[in-house]
Amino acid sequence: MALILTEEEVMLRDSAAGLLAEKAGVPQLRALRDAGDELGFSREVWREIAELGWPGIPVPEAYGGLGYGYTGLGLVLEQAGRQLSPTPLQSAVLVGATAINELGTEAQKQALLPAVAAGEILVSLALQEGPHHAPEHTALVATAAADGFTLNGSKCLVLDGLAADHFVVIARTAGAAGETEGLTALLVPAGVPGLTVERRSLVDSRGVAALRFINVAVGADAVMGEAGAAWPGLSRTLDIANVGLASELLGLATRAFELTVAYLKERKQFGKVIGSFQGLQHRAAELFAELELARSIVLQALQAIDANDPDLPKLASAAKAKLCEVAQRATNEGIQMHGGIGMTDEYDIGLYIKRARVVQHCFGDYNYHLDRFARLSGF
Amino acid sequence: MNNLEQFRAETRAWLEENCPLSMREPVSGFEDIYTGGRHPEVAHPDQQVWCERMAQRGWTVPQWPREYGGGGLGKEEAKVLQQEMARINARRPLDSFGISMLGPALLHFGNEEQKLEHLPPIACGEIRWCQGYSEPNAGSDLASLQTRAEDQGDHYIINGQKVWTSYADKADWIFCLVRTDNSGSKHEGISFILFDMASPGVTTRPIRLISGSSPFCETFFDNVKAYKRNLVGEEGKGWTIAKYLLTHEREMISGFGAAPKKSVGESALEILGADASGRLANGILRQTIAQYQLDALAFSATMSRVGDEAKAGQGLGAASSIFKYYGTELNKRRNELNMAVGGEPALGWEGDVYDGGGTSRDWLRSKGNSIEGGTTEVQLNIIAKRVLGLPD
Ligand SMILES: Cc1cc2nc3c(=O)[nH]c(=O)nc-3n(C[C@H](O)[C@H](O)[C@H](O)COP(=O)(O)OP(=O)(O)OC[C@H]3O[C@@H](n4cnc5c(N)ncnc54)[C@H](O)[C@@H]3O)c2cc1C
Ligand SMILES: Cc1cc2nc3c(=O)[nH]c(=O)nc-3n(C[C@H](O)[C@H](O)[C@H](O)COP(=O)(O)OP(=O)(O)OC[C@H]3O[C@@H](n4cnc5c(N)ncnc54)[C@H](O)[C@@H]3O)c2cc1C
Numbered sequence: 001m002a003l004i005l006t007e008e009e010v011m012l013r014d015s016a017a018g019l020l021a022e023k024a025g026v027p028q029l030r031a032l033r034d035a036g037d038e039l040g041f042s043r044e045v046w047r048e049i050a051e052l053g054w055p056g057i058p059v060p061e062a063y064g065g066l067g068y069g070y071t072g073l074g075l076v077l078e079q080a081g082r083q084l085s086p087t088p089l090q091s092a093v094l095v096g097a098t099a100i101n102e103l104g105t106e107a108q109k110q111a112l113l114p115a116v117a118a119g120e121i122l123v124s125l126a127l128q129e130g131p132h133h134a135p136e137h138t139a140l141v142a143t144a145a146a147d148g149f150t151l152n153g154s155k156c157l158v159l160d161g162l163a164a165d166h167f168v169v170i171a172r173t174a175g176a177a178g179e180t181e182g183l184t185a186l187l188v189p190a191g192v193p194g195l196t197v198e199r200r201s202l203v204d205s206r207g208v209a210a211l212r213f214i215n216v217a218v219g220a221d222a223v224m225g226e227a228g229a230a231w232p233g234l235s236r237t238l239d240i241a242n243v244g245l246a247s248e249l250l251g252l253a254t255r256a257f258e259l260t261v262a263y264l265k266e267r268k269q270f271g272k273v274i275g276s277f278q279g280l281q282h283r284a285a286e287l288f289a290e291l292e293l294a295r296s297i298v299l300q301a302l303q304a305i306d307a308n309d310p311d312l313p314k315l316a317s318a319a320k321a322k323l324c325e326v327a328q329r330a331t332n333e334g335i336q337m338h339g340g341i342g343m344t345d346e347y348d349i350g351l352y353i354k355r356a357r358v359v360q361h362c363f364g365d366y367n368y369h370l371d372r373f374a375r376l377s378g379f
Numbered sequence: 380m381n382n383l384e385q386f387r388a389e390t391r392a393w394l395e396e397n398c399p400l401s402m403r404e405p406v407s408g409f410e411d412i413y414t415g416g417r418h419p420e421v422a423h424p425d426q427q428v429w430c431e432r433m434a435q436r437g438w439t440v441p442q443w444p445r446e447y448g449g450g451g452l453g454k455e456e457a458k459v460l461q462q463e464m465a466r467i468n469a470r471r472p473l474d475s476f477g478i479s480m481l482g483p484a485l486l487h488f489g490n491e492e493q494k495l496e497h498l499p500p501i502a503c504g505e506i507r508w509c510q511g512y513s514e515p516n517a518g519s520d521l522a523s524l525q526t527r528a529e530d531q532g533d534h535y536i537i538n539g540q541k542v543w544t545s546y547a548d549k550a551d552w553i554f555c556l557v558r559t560d561n562s563g564s565k566h567e568g569i570s571f572i573l574f575d576m577a578s579p580g581v582t583t584r585p586i587r588l589i590s591g592s593s594p595f596c597e598t599f600f601d602n603v604k605a606y607k608r609n610l611v612g613e614e615g616k617g618w619t620i621a622k623y624l625l626t627h628e629r630e631m632i633s634g635f636g637a638a639p640k641k642s643v644g645e646s647a648l649e650i651l652g653a654d655a656s657g658r659l660a661n662g663i664l665r666q667t668i669a670q671y672q673l674d675a676l677a678f679s680a681t682m683s684r685v686g687d688e689a690k691a692g693q694g695l696g697a698a699s700s701i702f703k704y705y706g707t708e709l710n711k712r713r714n715e716l717n718m719a720v721g722g723e724p725a726l727g728w729e730g731d732v733y734d735g736g737g738t739s740r741d742w743l744r745s746k747g748n749s750i751e752g753g754t755t756e757v758q759l760n761i762i763a764k765r766v767l768g769l770p771d
Contacts, residue, residue: 128723130722130723131650131721131722131723131724131725132650132651132722132723156723157723200727200730200732200733201727201728201729201730201733201736202726202727202728203726203727203728203736203739203743204726205728210732268516269516269518269519269520269523270519270520270523271520271523274519277756279756279759279760280756328715332711332715332746335589335746335750336746336749336750336754336755339518339519339750339754340513340518340542340543340747340750340751342746342750343588343589343746343747343750344586344587344588344589345586345587345588345589345591346586346587350589350743353589353743353746354589354743357718357726357739358726361722361723361726365719365722366663366719367661367663367664367667367719368661370663371661371662371663
């Protein structure tokens with residue numbers, strides 16, 4: 001497949017850029033943050049986004065979606081990264097819809113995906129338990145009960161957890177910590193007795209929750225796919241999620257870089273613009289080169305999802321690791337090259353570094369994915 | 380027992396008796412550092428007790444002469460005091476711009492009257508100072524500063540604006556660079572003057588940092604009166620003083636590069652676990668941490684080497700020019716590693732579960748270390764031009 005965008009994709013990208021800049025950009029993020037908004041996004045703006053059909057982009061047509069694929073979704077996420085958009089696109093579409101599609105039974109897909117594609121319900125993945133992404137170390141237990149399972153344990157970093165209507169909960173029904181066998185995905189409604197959802201305040205001020213399960217009872221029909229066999233579907237869900245987050249990081253890093261280059265052309269010291277100092281010029285030029293590489297690896301990984309490429313796991317880790325590296329560098333250099341003003345909350349560059357580190361961390365950071373990339377490359 | 384050993388024994392006994400137990404804990408963050416002043420911010424009442432007791436002996440500034448509120452200690456004794464404080468993990472009783480920046484400059488360039496008036500209140504934490512150097516159009520190019528001071532006989536009238544003035548809204552006095560003459564080169568005509576921040580015409584507007592706190596300000600001067608007796612050095616010759624003071628500021632900032640008690644590697648092992656052979660499980664992270672710890676070790680060896688050379692009378696070597704640059708870059712690397720090692724809790728911002736976001740706020744604050752006190756780029760330019768003699 002050629003590594004270029006189709007005309008249709010370009011149109012989608014441009015319309016996403018327009019809407020997000022107007023309705024869900026940095027000013028809206030600041031307003032939500034400063035108001036201490038519980039959800040961290042506006043339901044009203046989300047409805048407008050839903051009317052455009054974006055939540056249905058990756059959902060197959062058979063389940064009420066657009067069946068447009070992940071390359072298209074990646075373009076929207078890249079724009080969301082540029083604008084630091086506060087929306088549930090990541091939690092509910094990139095991850096939630098994908099989890100149902102990859103892990104759910106036919107009945108679950110029919111019951112939920114049309115509403116997810118319409119943006120009417122939000123589904124969030126509840127996976128991480130400790131300080132780091134370590135899915136095979138899942139310890140939340142689901143014990144078999146008379147007509148289903150009883151859940152005990154806790155989860156953290158559940159994106160938009162306060163707004164979610166359902167959770168895809170990864171639990172252990174068999175096996176020991178560290179084993180991929182014995183993991184089960186369960187569909188749990190938000191209001192179920194014994195489940196507490198608590199808001200957590202992270203550095204990027206988006207809505208994130210921690211969940212606690214105390215004897216939460218779910219029916220046998222909550223099991224997604226087959227009990228104990230969630231790993232292949234979970235693994236693919238995570239690969240897709242990481243490529244989507246790499247798209248978001250691409251947009252974010254590119255925007256941070258553009259802000260920086262604009263400042264280099266504008267700020268004067270020693271009687272000339274600081275962009276005339278070669279010490280800064282070379283660093284900007286190097287970053288430009290890195291961002292071009294980053295753009296290519298993200299596009300290649302997005303296309304690998306849609307093409308069902310068996311190399312997806314390796315490409316997903318490659319894209320995520322590369323984008324973690326480049327986003328970290330672009331945001332760090334962004335602050336440094338701005339000087340004092342880069343340290344102020346008033347200026348936007350700081351918001352970019354904050355969002356970057358949270359996205360970098362979700363579903364495995366640079367160290368995790370570079371290591372995984374090496375393993376999947378056979379060394 | 381020789382004199383130094385006796386001094387050590389006495390110091391140990393005095394510290395044991397006088398250092399409150401709560402002051403034998405490392406500070407928990409910027410807010411926990413005692414800075415004194417007319418309206419001191421007191422995180423714990425023992426801070427004031429500890430400061431007062433130490434100030435009575437002159438040990439807030441052990442090497443300053445006694446007549447200026449110091450301890451009058453020689454280098455060797457000061458080192459013993461430092462070692463004995465470190466032995467019981469005693470904090471420094473007072474940390475301020477007066478101690479680390481203005482004091483050394485006044486001792487070197489101030490006249491006797493100025494030393495007697497301004498040094499003792501610094502030593503006992505009575506007056507807190509801020510630094511009025513940077514302006515909106517004079518950051519790295521500090522010498523192009525434009526804040527004007529007009530000669531009015533026994534005083535000047537000051538008009539202009541400073542920016543990024545740390546703690547200007549909390550400080551009592553300011554040491555300020557002003558332009559008294561515009562006719563020569565930009566380095567000439569700069570004067571170094573002191574005045575009270577409570578003077579009519581001074582206003583400050585706090586600026587919030589990305590780390591959430593508001594320690595620095597925009598500072599405006601509208602016909603502010605500053606007496607000539609508070610002009611340090613000669614009129615128009617302030618640049619030399621300004622630069623001398625900066626070498627002390629940078630020393631303080633580069634000190635952030637010193638390795639913490641618990642190493643990043645140890646924390647990583649606790650949080651992320653070991654493989655079967657006891658190595659940190661993730662090999663990529665292990666290498667990054669090892670590289671950082673190696674550089675931190677070599678950096679502190681360099682600080683010691685330069686210090687020992689200076690003590691042996693060999694003067695401050697060229698190696699000292701790398702301190703600010705390297706120390707702050709190291710501190711940024713350490714904070715970046717704290718984030719990577721800490722994972723989800725380190726990304727926290729508010730709330731008890733996240734300890735108020737201590738890790739992320741420190742990480743964000745550390746980004747300023749390579750900007751304040753002369754940016755990394757300015758430091759590298761100085762090394763390239765002044766040390767290596769490379770042409771412009
Ligand atoms: C946390 C913090 C606290 C501070 N506290 C104080 C204070 O108390 N008092 C005070 O007076 N000031 C203070 N400052 C200001 C500080 O000294 C200035 O921010 C600093 O000197 C840089 O100036 P600037 O911000 O104008 O950046 P600029 O000079 O505009 O620099 C922007 C970028 O251009 C680069 N650059 C500039 N010139 C060159 C060159 N010739 N070659 C290569 N690169 C170059 C810089 O390195 C930087 O990356 C503080 C700053 C911070 C961040
Ligand atoms: C916080 C801080 C701490 C500092 N600490 C020290 C210190 O300890 N010791 C010390 O020596 N200096 C120190 N400086 C000053 C620093 O060295 C100078 O800012 C820097 O070295 C430039 O020197 P300068 O001001 O003499 O500028 P200049 O030497 O005049 O110029 C600096 C740069 O600008 C270019 N330039 C200057 N004028 C022009 C022009 N008209 N057109 C085009 N290009 C021009 C030069 O080529 C050069 O690259 C510090 C500065 C700051 C802001």
